[in-house]
Amino acid sequence: MAHRLLLPSPIVSQPSLIRTLPSAFRPQPSAKVLSIKCHLLMKGIRRGPDRFWDDEDYVDQDASETAWKNDDPILEECLWLVTKNASGIITGKDHCVCEIVLPDSTFPAQRVTALEDETQRLGNRVEEEMEKIEEQEIRLESYLDRLINFTWRLERLEKMRPEDLVDINFGLLREDLQEMERLVIELKAKLKGNATHVENLYTEVKNISKIVGLLETMDKNNVLKAQRDMDILKKKLLDCEKNLKAIKTPVTIPLGSCQHRGLARIGKPNIIQWKGVGYKSGAWGKDSAWNTTRKLMYWVAPLNVNGRILESVRVYSNLYDMQLNRSAFNIPLARFMKNKWNYTIAGQGSGMIVHNNHLYYNCYNSRDMCRINLSSLVTQRKTLINAVFNNRYSYAGVSFQDIDFGSDERGLWVIYTTEENAGKLVIGKVNVATFNIDNSWPTTQLKSEVSNAFMICGVLYATRFISSKQEEVFYTFDTKTGKEVRVSIIIDKISERVQSLSYNSNDRKLYMFTDGVLVSYDVALKA
Known part of the structure; x- marks a missing residue:
């Protein structure tokens, strides 16, 4: 708080005498008298702001206190001490106005408010850090998969190629490998960075705790409230550390095992490739048969522009070739014969899947199941008895997906509907040896309410549309117990x-084809 002090003219008419008088020539009063004079002067200042001080303010004191005099050396010394760091202006002939800042002892409510705001901010930062950690862990696994693939390709090609061709053919590959290594190192650094962020949050908590300690003597109630908020924040930080450690812990459920309690969560989307406006519908993925020997093979089955007919399937030896759309083995399913197209072994809809080197799909314009060996190109077809077809009971939002194939740890499945089940989902277990349906399970879930479905360990997981940015797994059916x-x-x-959605037990991922974009998701199971 600033108080204005008017000093008599004999003292300040020559301010330089007060501020520059050498200490050797200034009067040297006794410490007691100087203390009394300064005390009286400051006591007078404390009486209130905007006060004009005159000689009578210091009269009638006890014998040890000298009366006010313009030339009193003790008061000159006291005033010199008070005003040596204060600036003043002369008003009139004999007064000088000085401003002296005195502390305000009221409770700093603004600092308490700032403390609460800071606590809220720290809580929000904790949530943001958790989301970053989860996203970065998923990205790290994806980068590591790509790095392993690059390394395998490099070792394989170096063994196959002559020495004089290695440097020519491997330059681009080595650059890609170095880039992947850089990305992995950078992502690991980001994970460590998140751990540092947690430590920084602890440091901020400690700093705020010091502020709480200062405020405690001023307002006990507000301090206790702030302390409760700090305890909550510290608990969140501890949970953050636990979750960070849990993320880094290897998955305890082995691949191929069904000793778990089902689907826990689905990770963030990982975009693999953009197919373009000419390929809005279709499906893609890897060989989904458990423990297949073709774990590096990828396939893409785009439908034609009308979103119905499957005319060909493309097979790639690895992910890198698929991303560059090179070295594809194209398998035609429609043939141009006698000036017209023959769709005898063509397919329809996006419900296809590759299982044990065979592509399974709905035969064109029929309720038949078709399969083709991707190596020998031998085809087979079997009628799916009582199944409806030709877009009568497709998934919501997509066309001609009346028959949808799925694969998991327990084998091959087909998801369809029948007239008898009134448009509700039916699950069939496919015997890959005989190409027959060994067993089927009718459900109570209408297919028209479902946007897509997939199987994990004999359990059907059905999805539905939530918004343009989200789907929801909302329904499950266990074929072992019959429980919904x-x-x-x-x-x-x-x-x-979502044109297609399928699960692969070999890498525990979901593969989605959505408006021409190839997307994969990591899957977490409940231990």
């Missing part, structure tokens, strides 16, 4: 329509 359960597991997506 309502759940809520969100899937983030990058486009509105």
